[in-house]
Amino acid sequence: STLLEVRGLTASVKETGQQILAGVDLTIREGEVRVGSSWSRRLQFYWRLVIHAIMGKNGSGKSTLTKVLVGHPHYEVTGGTILFKGEDLVDMEPEDRSLAGLFMSFQAPIEIPGVSNFDFLLMAVNARRERSGLPALGPLEFYSVVSPKVDALKMDPKFLDRNVNEGFSGGERKRNEILQLSVIGADLALLDEIDSGLDVDALEDVANAVNGLLTPQNSVLMITHYQRLLDLIKPSYVHIMENGKIIKTGDSSIATQINEGGFKSIALV
Numbered sequence: 001s002t003l004l005e006v007r008g009l010t011a012s013v014k015e016t017g018q019q020i021l022a023g024v025d026l027t028i029r030e031g032e033v034r035v036g037s038s039w040s041r042r043l044q045f046y047w048r049l050v051i052h053a054i055m056g057k058n059g060s061g062k063s064t065l066t067k068v069l070v071g072h073p074h075y076e077v078t079g080g081t082i083l084f085k086g087e088d089l090v091d092m093e094p095e096d097r098s099l100a101g102l103f104m105s106f107q108a109p110i111e112i113p114g115v116s117n118f119d120f121l122l123m124a125v126n127a128r129r130e131r132s133g134l135p136a137l138g139p140l141e142f143y144s145v146v147s148p149k150v151d152a153l154k155m156d157p158k159f160l161d162r163n164v165n166e167g168f169s170g171g172e173r174k175r176n177e178i179l180q181l182s183v184i185g186a187d188l189a190l191l192d193e194i195d196s197g198l199d200v201d202a203l204e205d206v207a208n209a210v211n212g213l214l215t216p217q218n219s220v221l222m223i224t225h226y227q228r229l230l231d232l233i234k235p236s237y238v239h240i241m242e243n244g245k246i247i248k249t250g251d252s253s254i255a256t257q258i259n260e261g262g263f264k265s266i267a268l269v
């Protein structure tokens, strides 16, 4: 089924009215599980994970698209539709979009003074559990959930006591975003340049964590300039954005082509 269906989306900077998105069309389906039987008549399950990537020159509107999808207050939707799991997102509060299963990592994540990472994650998880009618987790119970994920991302456990994003290095912020995603979970995660500012080892840890989160029921939309991220998290679809529109969609061979010959090497038919 379809996770995200964007049609003719136009959006402007609220303060100035300057149009940034000029009619975006984008469809993201969840992965698929199929049951079939093999020649030996044993039941077999087939599944396919779905990963989308958006590439495009600086200033083409990639970050704005993701911000508009999560309801960033600086932008106003002026036309078109955004359906997420069949629900119209346009008039929904950012918090409700997130509770509905849309996750975003910001290119420049915000600091939240006075709230520790641990408390922030616990609040986020319990808000989702409450929505699903599940009892809240206590701190000890939650610690046993979050601790292995901190280890998997090779983060210092002390990091849970620090305030959200306060004084984090670029790399720590990126790992923290992925920790949030792995603890909170999402049906669709929008990851904006999670590769920026990460060295090769850190990028591998982050990519492994993202790959480990993928199931046939969810999907990831990654934004990147660089092939190296797409070598680690292999996209099923690559979209090229230019002047506030998606002008081409194809498979991962597009990314290779851009890597070798630049954006000018892509034939825009």
Ligand code: ADP
Binding pocket: 013, 018, 020, 056, 057, 058, 059, 060, 061, 062, 063, 064, 065, 074
């Ligand atoms: P990308 O992520 O593809 O590099 P952005 O979405 O960040 O591009 O920006 C697209 C264009 O919109 C750029 O020209 C940028 O300067 C402009 N823009 C985005 N947000 C704002 C804003 N809040 N105010 C003014 N201009 C903006």
Ligand code: MG
Binding pocket: 058, 059, 063
């Ligand atoms: Mg940019």
Ligand code: MG
Binding pocket: 062, 063, 064, 107
């Ligand atoms: Mg950007």
